[in-house]
Amino acid sequence: MSEQPKPTSAASTSAVTAESEVARLCAELIRIDSTNYGDGSGPGEREAAEYVMAELTEVGLDPVLLESEPGRATVVVRLEGEDAGRPGLAVHGHLDVVPANAADWQVDPFSGEERDGCIWGRGAVDMKDMDAMILANIREFARTGTKPARDTTFAFFADEEAGGTYGSAWLVDNHPQWFDGVTQAISEVGGYSVTLPTPQGERRAYLLQTAEKGIAWLRLRAHGRAGHGSVPNDDNAIVHLAGAVGRIAAHPWPQEYIASVRQLLDGLSELTAVPWADDDLEDLLATIGGAQGFVRGTLRDTANLTMLESGYKHNVIPQSASASLDCRFLPGHEDQLMQTVRELAGEHVDVEVVHRDVALEAPFESDIVEAMKQSLLREDPGAAVLPYCLSGGTDNKALGRLGIDGYGFAPLRLPADLDFAPMFHGIDERVPVESLEFGARVLGDFLRTC
Structure with missing residues (x-):
């Protein structure tokens, strides 16, 4: 070949x-x-x-x-x-x-x-x-x-x-x-x-990627009772979904530093002479400008809402509502992340896996x-x-x-x-x-x- x-x-x-x-x-x-x-x-x-x-x-x-x-x-x-x-x-x-x-x-x-x-x-x-x-x-x-x-x-x-x-x-x-x-x-x-920025002046550092987070693209699907928009409804799918979305968005995912992240932070600190601690990263991350977004995303698991879908008429309460959730997990964290999302979603919301990868x-x-x-x-x-x-x-x-x-x-x-x-x-x-x-x-x- x-x-x-x-x-x-x-x-x-x-x-x-x-x-x-x-x-x-x-x-x-x-x-x-x-x-x-x-x-x-x-x-x-x-x-x-x-x-x-x-x-x-x-x-x-x-x-x-x-x-x-x-x-x-x-x-x-x-x-x-x-x-x-x-x-x-x-x-x-x-x-x-x-x-x-x-x-x-x-x-x-x-x-x-x-x-x-x-x-x-x-x-x-x-x-x-x-x-x-x-x-x-x-x-x-x-x-x-x-x-x-x-x-x-x-x-x-x-x-x-x-x-x-x-x-x-x-x-x-x-x-x-x-x-x-x-x-x-x-x-x-x-x-x-x-x-x-280093004590000796500006110096280039090349970021070589040695790890990547896993992917879990999920769909939250809430179920409720359909009805007329003028009638009180305590089983509203949109309300159930909104609660799940709010809980997931507010969840404080714990920080954890895997080996490649810790090596990067230590290396940046050595080059720039800017110290860092587990709860004090801001000054160090500022040294890498726009690249800090990628680094911030590797400090913890993440779950970001990306799409919403529900309803078909202004005066109709729909029986279902869905949201798309883009989750990224650190090595070894997949099961923990999935369990957390399901708990936060609540009893009225199903969690479906659309795509996952390691x-x-x-x-x-x-x-x-x-x-x-x-x-x-x-x-x-x-x-x-x-x-x-x-x-x-x-x-x-x-x-x-x-x-x-x-x-x-x-x-x-x-x-x-x-x-x-x-x-x-x-x-x-x-x-x-x-x-x-x-x-x-x-x-x-x-x-x-x-």
């Missing part, structure tokens, strides 16, 4: 590098609307997958496009490594994006416009930037006949933004042979820089992390590298079912004044061209040396 890249002409290998074409690839991917609404109504990933296929076949590779359902497309290709006896690596991204309301943006979110030194558009941060870095490096390896350090499976998944049912989870269940021999993986939401933890002290560090430090010698836990989730969850340790490593050296982390699923998503070029270089170095 592994392919050995086939070199092309000397002229083409000298003219084009991963660094020189990564911005083009990112912009062209953004221009393909691959919105995932989570209900099957979006355009799907097929067009984006066909684009990736064309870019890979152009340089002599034979990638494979697999559809879980019509339009829900994933692309995979495997390159032979220099040392085929070593355990394999998976490098993966997802081709879908969350919806964007164009009226909220400064630019058309599917324009891929370059402005102020940045590529703008939905997916610029999550995660067509990393897709472009991966694609650019595969193309460079193929053009030059370069092999990665070890056998490497590259995957561009469908459906990550709705839990991976039609993408990574489907591939793991139906075509696990693509990951035969693979023990480690890298993907999104890690490896980006924050600029810290929490992950991978070791920070490992050879692959050391390789990531060295690749970053070769490009940015004065930087620090720290672990962190992601409050969201990635396709590493599906690969984890195969025993694969997953990390977040999409390397980006970012300007100190760019509020990067809040752009995940936000408006005016954009990524600096210089950051993309930096990432292409670092990722290429990592693939050659890991």
